[in-house]
Amino acid sequence: MLFEVSPALSRRRHCYASTLEAYRAAFDTVAPLLPLFPPTVQDVDPRRGLACAHATPFLSKEAGALPHGPPDCVAELIAHYLVSGASRAPPNVDVDFETVQLASNGEARRVLAQAAADGRTFWAAVHVPAVEHPLWWPAGRGAVGGGRVGSQEGAGRGGRATAVPGFEHMIVGSGAAGIGMHRDRYVGDLAGARPAAEGAKANNERLVSTYLALGRGRKHVVLLPPTAEGARLAQSLGGDGCDEAYGRRESQRAKLPARPSPEVLEAVLAAGGYWFDLEASADATKADDADADASNADAEDKSDGADTKTAVDGIAPAITAVGVNDESRSSSSSAEEEEEEDEFEEVEPLCLFIPAGWWHWLAGDSAWHVAWSGSFFPAPAPGPAGTPQRGVLRGGSGAARGRGGGRRMRGRGRAASAG
Helix, strand or coil: HHHCCCHHHHHHHHHECCCHHHHHHCCCCCCCEEEEEECCECCCCCCCCCCCCCCEEECCCCCEECCCCCCCCCCHHHHHHHHCCCCCCCCCEEEEEEEECCHHHHHHHHHHHHHHHCCCCCCCCEECCCEEEECCCCCCCCCCCCCCCCCCCCCCCCCHHHHHHHCCEEEEEEEEEEECCCCCEEECCCCCCCCCCCCCCCEEEEEEEEEEEEEEEEEEEEECCCHHHHHHHHHHHCCCCCCHHHHHHHHHCCCCCCCCCCCHHHHHHHHCCCCEECEEECCHHHHHHHHHHHHHHHHHHHHHHCCCCCCCCCCCCCCCCCCCCCHHHHCCCCCCHHHHHHHCCEECCEEEEEECCCCEEEEEEEEEEEEEEEEECCCCCHHHHHHHHCCCCCCCCCCCCCHHHHCCCCCCCCCCCCC
């Protein structure tokens, strides 16, 4: 059960329904519940690794890590990940569900700092080449964009997968940020393939498998399988053409319903999909703050009678770390204060594996959320040695200028983030 591996969600278990009967009974009341129908939690043996062709979503406590840890605010994001040499290109940024065109990391720093100071909804996808993937990741260090730094872990008997180059990303956001329903894909010319003619559809488009590890905050998640019914429901929820360029502009503004109608939830589950929350579990201080925020949001729900209100209304902007006394942290010298600081930084991330072809929609439900991700081809890539070459990288868990001159993009539209 998800509650057993997510103390943060367990503290809010009174907010969730894990049966359709309970969800339906509470839906029209003054205190409707949130759906909690997640995939199973799996403990993958890192020596065996995940099979390249694994086709079922799952959750894992083994989530890998960011080289400087998850930033707790925009100021830390800027200091560690948006400085010279950290990334070759500026991140992709949305503010209030609108794309912001950026020419440099300096411009990204100014835009994000202002958005946070103004308390606006935003997300940013930053390329982080040094991200450490989960130990079970099937694309080891020997493959492009590989696994745990300096090791071959994750490329065991489950098979060696080819990582999608340039798909190593950190996705940060504030509020109900999201980019709508989509699938992750690679589009471009691969080794040994004839390039597509100008204006023609790319001759190599491949859906890819992705993991997304959440290290800060909470997200609502919807998953739908790669079936005809899954595609129909994805279009119904995300909007017509949500996975195509023509529907991108409208779909990126869509708001994920935190509490869908019982009929919609039943249809998603009947199709083999999932609807749940994913939350990183922090120390007691942050968890208590999160509980207070959730309680305040629930109280507002009861008074307003709203069935889709998120838990982020009224939360302070994410420009500085909530609950952190910067002065005491910078001047602390005693062993007791250092121990308290170490405890504050302890966070238990949760990781979601999204198989190739699965539709997914993730939307923030906290004042600050941080995730990281990577992708691999579910089968050996074509061409000599199965190595992808230059091309346009398109997918949904992040976006930035990547290796080989490519870009990661959501659906067939612009570069974006899965979360």
